[in-house]
Amino acid sequence: MFRTNRGVSRRQLLTGGAAAAGGLAIAGVVGAQADMDMKESAPARLRALTKEQAALVGAMADRIWPKDGDQSPSATELGVVTYLDGQLAGAWGSGERFYRQGPFREPESSGHGYQLKLTPREVYREVLPKIEEHVSSNYAGKMYHELDAKDQDAVLTDLQGGKVDLGLATSPNGFTSASFFTMFLQNVTEGVFADPVYGGNKDLQGWKHIDYPGDPMAYGDSYYAIFGHRGDNYEVEPKGMDDAMGL
C-alpha cells in the first residue's frame, strides 16, 4: 500500500479499525504542531485596527454573540476581535481575490453584489468612525461601548435595516449600512466558528457551544465506521487542525 504525505499508510484507514483499535497507531507521523499554546498566549497585538476601533468592534460583536454565563463566553472572550483584526491585516483585508478594476459604479438594481473600490480593511476604517458619529449624534455624545445593551442592540438593528448613513451608498442598491452589517455578522460568525489557528474560537469554545467535534482526524476515529450506524451519537471534546492526529 502506498503512503500519504502524512506518512500513515492507507491500509490503516481502509480497515476502518481505528475506533475498534482505540485509535490509529501512528508511528512517527507528524501530527500536532502546537508551536504556540493558545491558552497561555498574551493578548494579540493589533495589526489593522486602532484601540478605539477594536473596542467598538468588540462591543458590537458582544451583542451579536453575548456572554451567557461562565460556560458560554462572549465573542470577545472567544478572540473574535483578534480574529477580525488578523483578517483585516491579512490577505482578505487587503483585497485578495477581489476584482479591483474600474469603472466602479453603484448598481441600479439588485443582484450585483459588492461594487466599491475599497478593500475590506478600508471599508472597516471608513465605516467604524461613522458608526461612532451616528451613536454620538443620537445618544447624547456617547460612544458605542458606553451605551447600555438595549441601545447597543438598537444601533445594530438600525445598521441591519440600512437606516444609518455610512457615506458609501447613494441608493438602496449601493453599499448601505445593511451591507456592512451583513459583512460584520459574517466576520463575527467566522471568528466564533473558524479553526482556532485564526485567533478566534478560543479554546474551541465556539465549537463546544454547538457540539461540533472539529477536525475529522482529530482522534483518529473513523467516520466511515460510525456513519452507517444508528443510535451512535458522536460527541467528543473538539479539536482543531493543529491538534489533529492527521492521516
Place this chain on the structure above:
Amino acid sequence: MASIKHEKVDAVCIGVGWTGGILAAEMAKAGMKVVGLERGGPRGESSFGSDHDELKFAIRSELFQDAAVETQTLRHTTGETALPMRYIGAWLPGTGVGGAGVHWNGQNWRYHPSDFDYKSHYTDKYGKDVFPEDMRPRDWGISYDELEPYMNTFEKMAGISGKAGVLNGKRVEGGNPFEGNRSEEYPTPPMMPSKSGDMFAKAAKELGYTPFPVPSANLSEVYTNPEGVARNHCLYCGYCERFGCEVGAKADPTVTVIPVAQRTGNFELRTHAWVHRITHRDGKATGVLYTDAAGRTHEQPADVVAVTSFMFNNVRLLLLSGMGQPYDPRTEKGAVGRNFAYQTGGAGATGFFADVDDFNIFMGSGANGMSIDDLNADNFDHSDLDFLGGGNISISQSGARPIQSQHVFGDTPAWGLEYKRAVKDTYRRTISVGAQGESPAYRQHYVDLDPSYKDAFGDPLLRITFDWTQNERNMVKYLGTRIEEIMKAMNPTKMSGGPGALAEHFDTVPYQSTHVTGGTIMGDDPDETVVNDYLQMWDYPNVFVVGASNYPQNAGFNPTGTLGGLAYRAADGIVNHYRKSEGPIRS
C-alpha cells in the same frame, strides 16, 4: 518580443480539468502527442493533505478561480450596464490542474432521454404553443441512447457508486425508475445511507414517490477502474465540496485520467500556461498562443485543438479568437454565445428535529444522499400546470461545517442571545431538502465580450445577460410546495419552507450553483449551433469544444455525468473519425 515557437503536436488541450483530462488520456492512449495547457498551477492529492479548514477553502476560495485576475460581468437585461462579479459568489469556477473537478461535490447524473430531445418531446406531447414566447428550446442533436455508452465509460472510469433503476430494458427496484436505460450496473454500490436519508426516503415513499440513493463520485468502496487506477473509499469526513480529497476517494481528474495520460509518455502537461488565443487560417485552427509563468508568449502549433476550459472560457476563447459568429439577441443570428442557461434553485425546506441525536451532521460526503426524480423533467404531467420543467429533489449529507451551517427558525433573530441559544440546539439536529431545477434557454439570455471590463491581461471579460423568468418562478413555487410536504411528513419540531421563490433579480452574491451552460451549443443546424454531435466545430473541423457550454438548455440535474459522456464522445470523434479522414464528421 517574438513568441517561443514549439514543435507541432497532434493535439493541444486548452485547460486540464475533467474534459481536458479525459481527452488528453484518450488521445495519448491512441498514440497522439498531446500537450495540455493549464492556466493554473499544479495540484494533486498531496496538495490536500492537512487542511480541514473551512475558512480557507470554503469561504476564502482557496481552490477557485481568482476574481482579481479574471471574473465575469453580469447584467439582467440588454438594457442594463453589466457590472463585474468582484468576488466569487454564485458560482465557483475552477483553476489549476484538475479544475473544478477537484472541488466538486461528486453528484453524478445522466440526463433523461427526454432532456436530450427537449424540444421534440414537449412539442409532441403538449403542442408547440407550450413554450413561452421567448424560450428557445432545442434538441441536442444526440440521443440518450447514442450517448449512453460514453456516459457508462465515464462512470466506470470514475467508479460511480449507485444503483441502477432501469437495466437492460428492465425496471430494477431501488434505483431511479425515470432514468434512461443502462447497459451496465453502476461500478460500485451506493454509499452508506445517512439517518437523514432514511427519514427522507420514508417520507417520500409515504407520499407516493420513489426514492433512491444519489449516484456518487465519492467511492463507496475501494475500487480499481478498467485502466488499473486504484482508489480508496470515501471516509465521510464532511469536507467535500470546495475541498480537494486527500485520500483520492472523490473522482477527480488528478487521480483518474491525468495520471493515465501521463503514463503513456505521449502527454506533456504545462502549468501556468494561460491560453489567450486560438490561431487559425482558412477555416482551420493552427494552434494556440499562451503566456507562461514568467510572462513569455508561446506558440503551440497543433493538428487538433481541444477547447476544454469550462463553459465560460470555452465561449470566451472563441469570441476573443474571432472564431464563429457572435450571437446577437436582436437578430438571433450568430451561434457563439447563444442559449446561456444555469440551474434553478429557490425550492427547499429545512427541518429541526429536537429528538434526533444521531444525525452526526458533520460527517458526510458530497454526494451522499437520497433523491426522488418524480418531479423532474416531464416525469410528471404538465397539462394543468403553469410551467415547463422540474427538478431533481434530494437530501444530502455532505458534512455541515460550522461557519456556514447555522439555522434558526420562525421569529428567532439572526444574532444576539436568543440566536446564540437557538443554534446551540439546532446545529446538530437540522437537515435540509433541496432541488436542482431546470433552466431553459431564452432568446435574451446569452454571453458575449464585455465592452468595458478587462482581465489582468487586458482582454475583455465575458459578459452574461441573464435573469429569472416567470416560467422558473412558477416551477420553483410548485417544487417548493412539494418539498414542504415531504419535510412535513418527516415530522420536524420546527421547519422553514413553503412555495419556493427566486430573488427579484438573479443575485450574483450568494452561492447557488456552478452549473452554467450554453454558449457553444451542440445540434444539427450549422447556422444556429456551434458544434455537431461529436462536439466538432462546424466552422473549424479540427477544433473540438467540450464542456457544459455545449448544452442547449440545462436539465434538472448536476451536469457532470452527462458531460463526461460528451468528453468520451468527442475523444471518439477525434481518435476514430477525424484523424482518419479529416474534415467534418458525419454521423
